[in-house]
Amino acid sequence: MSGPELLRFAANLYRVPTEEGYFLVDAGLSWEANRLLSLLEPPPKLLFLTHHHLDHAGGARVLWERFRLPVLAHRQEWPYLTKEKPRPPLPIPLLGPWLANLAPPLPREALRPVEEGEEVFGWRVVALPGHTLGQVGLFRKGILIAGDALRGRGLPPRFINEDPELTKKTVRKILDLGVERVYVGHGGPLSRAEVEALARRLGV
Numbered sequence: 001m002s003g004p005e006l007l008r009f010a011a012n013l014y015r016v017p018t019e020e021g022y023f024l025v026d027a028g029l030s031w032e033a034n035r036l037l038s039l040l041e042p043p044p045k046l047l048f049l050t051h052h053h054l055d056h057a058g059g060a061r062v063l064w065e066r067f068r069l070p071v072l073a074h075r076q077e078w079p080y081l082t083k084e085k086p087r088p089p090l091p092i093p094l095l096g097p098w099l100a101n102l103a104p105p106l107p108r109e110a111l112r113p114v115e116e117g118e119e120v121f122g123w124r125v126v127a128l129p130g131h132t133l134g135q136v137g138l139f140r141k142g143i144l145i146a147g148d149a150l151r152g153r154g155l156p157p158r159f160i161n162e163d164p165e166l167t168k169k170t171v172r173k174i175l176d177l178g179v180e181r182v183y184v185g186h187g188g189p190l191s192r193a194e195v196e197a198l199a200r201r202l203g204v
């Protein structure tokens with residue numbers, strides 16, 4: 001099986017090959033969903049959401065309506081995905097709370113819980129908390145799909161991280177997994193040496 005295939009949207013989405021077909025990691029913004037749907041024939045086996053942010057989970061509802069596919073996410077992200085709780089506002093005056101919540105809600109029946117240590121088509125689920133508390137990634141043979149645990153060559157801007165200190169500890173955890181290559185939500189991918197350099201800068 002080859003590695004994840006990048007689909008460039010507002011966030012990086014990944015098509016991950018499986019023995020038969022593929023699954024999708026993240027779903028882009030809700031208004032990108034039509035372009036995404038045009039790339040998803042045949043349909044993915046499932047949608048794995050790294051975290052609840054709009055640029056990663058916004059298209060999930062449209063995908064679920066079209067394919068009725070299972071949507072995997074950590075339980076801590078569910079209240080935001082279903083809109084039982086408003087997402088934390090984006091740090092933009094006045095528009096922040098509105099922008100953060102533009103994604104149409106997912107019905108609870110669409111969601112399947114994932115926990116650290118579970119397997120998804122041979123990939124191991126890894127908890128990557130900090131950017132959001134329920135962020136999860138997928139690890140297999142030195143490759144990590146990491147959502148927004150890293151951004152470009154660094155961390156996401158501090159003000160959009162739910163727990164900035166935990167975000168730093170997660171960088172250490174990523175190295176301790178034995179990663180060689182990290183596929184991230186924006187920019188990247190990163191080599192192990194680049195993650196090591198970041199860990200040194202952060203002092204973790």
Ligand SMILES: [Zn+2]
Pocket residue numbers: 051053131148
């Ligand atoms: Zn994010």
Ligand SMILES: [Zn+2]
Pocket residue numbers: 011053055056148185186
């Ligand atoms: Zn993002």
